[in-house]
Amino acid sequence: MQIISYWQALNLAHDAEMAADDTVIVLGEDVGLFGGTYRVTEGLYAQYGERRVLDTPVSEGSFTGLGVGAAMAGLRPVVEIMTVNFALLALDAIINMAAKIPFMSGGQFTMPLTIRIPSGTAHQLAAQHSQRLEHTLMNVPGLRIVVPATPQDAYWQLRQAIRSDDCVIVLEHELLNFDQGPVDTAAVAPPPHRAAVRREGSDLTVISYSRMANQALIAAEQLAAEGIEAEVLDLRSLSPIDWETCAASVRKTGHLLIAEEDSRFAGAGAELVAELTERCFSSLRAAPLRVAALDLPNPYNKTLEQQIIPQPADIAAAARTLVGKAPRQEMPK
C-alpha cells in the first residue's frame, strides 16, 4: 500500500501493462520525450523506447484513427488525447470507427483500444479548454466509459481498460491529478463498471462520479452534522452503468439526488433520473433532484467559473430540500 497521486497511479498502471505485454503502446501529443502534459506518461519513453511511446503530430483525428487500425492489427494502443476539448476532432475515429467496427464486422474484430481523455473544469481555462463530453459519448453504443475518482480506481480502471478487448474511454479529471490516496497494487480490483458505495446512509442517495463524487462526500459530512445521513455512490463507470447498485440504494433511502459536473440539460444526470425513476418509482418518497452545471460555457472569470459548477454547499442544500428539511425550489442549481 502506498499513498500516491492520481497521475502517479495512472503512470504505474501504464508501466504495469507495458511491462506485462509488448503489444501495449502509448501514443499522443507530447507523451514521450516531454513526459505527458499532465506527467501521466513520465518515464515511459526512457523505459520502453520511442516506438512504444510515440509522440504524435497535432492530428487528433488521424492519430486516434491510427490507434483503431493498430488495435485491429494486433496491438493494444493507449491513445492520450491531451484534453477532452481536442477529442471533438477525434469523434469520427471514436464514434464512427472504434465504436462501430466490432459491430459492423459482425463481431469479427475486437477493439482493444484505450482512449485516455483528461477532462472537466480546471482552473480558469475558459470555454474551449474546459468542458464535459460524457453525455455525448454515453449515447454511443459500443463504447465503455470509466470515470475514476480516486488514485486506486485510476490504477485499477486504466489497467482493466488496457486489458479489455473493447474500446474503453478513460475520462480523467484534470483537477484530480494531484489528489493523493492509497493505492494497493496487489489488491483484487472490482469489475470496472461496478459502482462503489463511498459512504453509507439511510436518508438519501447521492449518485455522482469523477471529481463530483468527492465533492458529494464533503457535502455528506456537512449533512451528517445536521442529522441527515447521505449514502454516496460513485458510479466509476458511465457506460455501462451499474443499475443494480444504484437501484438498491434508492430503494433503501427513498430519495435520489444526482450531483454532476456535466451541464444539466440532457446531461448524464437526466439518464440517471429517468432510468432510476422507472426502476424505483414506488420506492421514491419525493421527486428526484439534480445538481448540475449551469447551461453555460465555462466563463474565464474565477468567481463565475466556481458558480457554474456545483459546490459541496449546493449539493448539501439540494439534499436538505429533498428530504424535506428545506423549502423545495423549482430549479435548484
Next chain:
Amino acid sequence: MERELHIRFLRDMLRARRMEERIAQEYTRGNIGGFLHLYPGEEAVAVGVLHAAEPGDYVVSTYREHVHALVRGMPMRNIMAELFGKRDGCSRGMGGSMHLFDTERRFLGGYAIVGETYPIAIGAAYAVMMRGLPEAVICFFGDGAVNQGTFHESLNMAALWKLPVLFVCENNHYQIGTEIHRHSAVTEVYKRAAAYNIPAAKIDGMNIETVNRHAREALAQVRAGQGPHLLEFETYRYRGHSIADPGSYRPAVEVAAYEARDPIAAEMRDLSLHYPDADTLHALGLHSSESLGQHYIEHGHLDTAGLEAIEADIRAEIDDAVAFAQAAPEPTLDDARRALRPSLIQETLI
C-alpha cells in the same frame, strides 16, 4: 506463365463485372437495400493491385469495395449474403454493402465515411512495423477523398515513421457528381504526395498489366522498409456514384471514350491476339505451320470455347452465391447484441 497470369486477370475482372451486374439486378428485385456503389469500369485497378498483394498484407477499402473483397479472396457467397442482409454474410448482416470485413484475409473493412481509410491503414502499418515482418498495408481511396484532413494528417505520419503503406488512389474523376476540376485545386493527386516526400506516380488505371507492374514494384519497396508509396490510377466508373444515381451529369462522349478503353475488352483483345484461336490461325493460313501449332498446344490458347467456359464458371459461381444468400437465415437481435460486444464476457478482474 505470363499467359496464365493474364487469364487470371481476365477471369477476376469478369467475375467482378458479372457479380456487380447481378448485384444491380438483385437490388432492383428488392433483395438488396441501402446504398449500393458499383465498380464496373474500375476492375483493372482492384485486380491489378490485389494480384500484387501477399496473403500477409492488409487491405483497407472504401464503400465501393465489393470487388476488392472478392479479389482479395472473400467467397462470393459471403459477399452476396451480406448484401442480402443475412446471417451468413461476412459481417453477419450487420454491415451491408459498404461494410464488408474479413479477419482471415486481413480485409480491414469497407468504410463509408470518406477519408477514414488512411488512419486505419497507418494504424495497421504501425502494427506491421512493430512486428518487423515484410508485410504491407494497401489503402484504397477515391479522388474525392484527398480533400479530407485525414489524407494530409495520415500521409504526414506515414512518411514521418516510414510506415509500410501503399496508398492507392482510384481516380474516377468524380466526387459523386462533382468533377475533379471543380473539387480540387490540384487535380493530379500524385503531386500532393510530394508535400510529404512520398514517392508517387500517375498510372493508366485502364490497363491491367500496367497497374499490376506498378503495384508490384511499389509494394516491393514498401516491404523493403522504404516507407509509404502512393499510386494514382486514372480510371472511370461507367455507372453513377450509387445505384440511385443515373450519372447524367457526365457527357455521353466522355463515358463512351472510357468504355472504348474498357480493361476487360482490352484484355480479351490482347489474349486473342497473342493466343489466337484455331479458326483465326486457319484464316491466317498458319494452320499448316507445325511449329506454331505445337507452340499453342503446349501453351494452350484462349479460344471462344475457352472464354465461354470461363463465363460459364462465373455464371455458376454467381448463381450459387445468390441461391446461398437467398436461403441463408435472417440474423436475430441476439446476433446483433453479440456483434456489438464480442468481449462482454471479459468483464474480468486484473
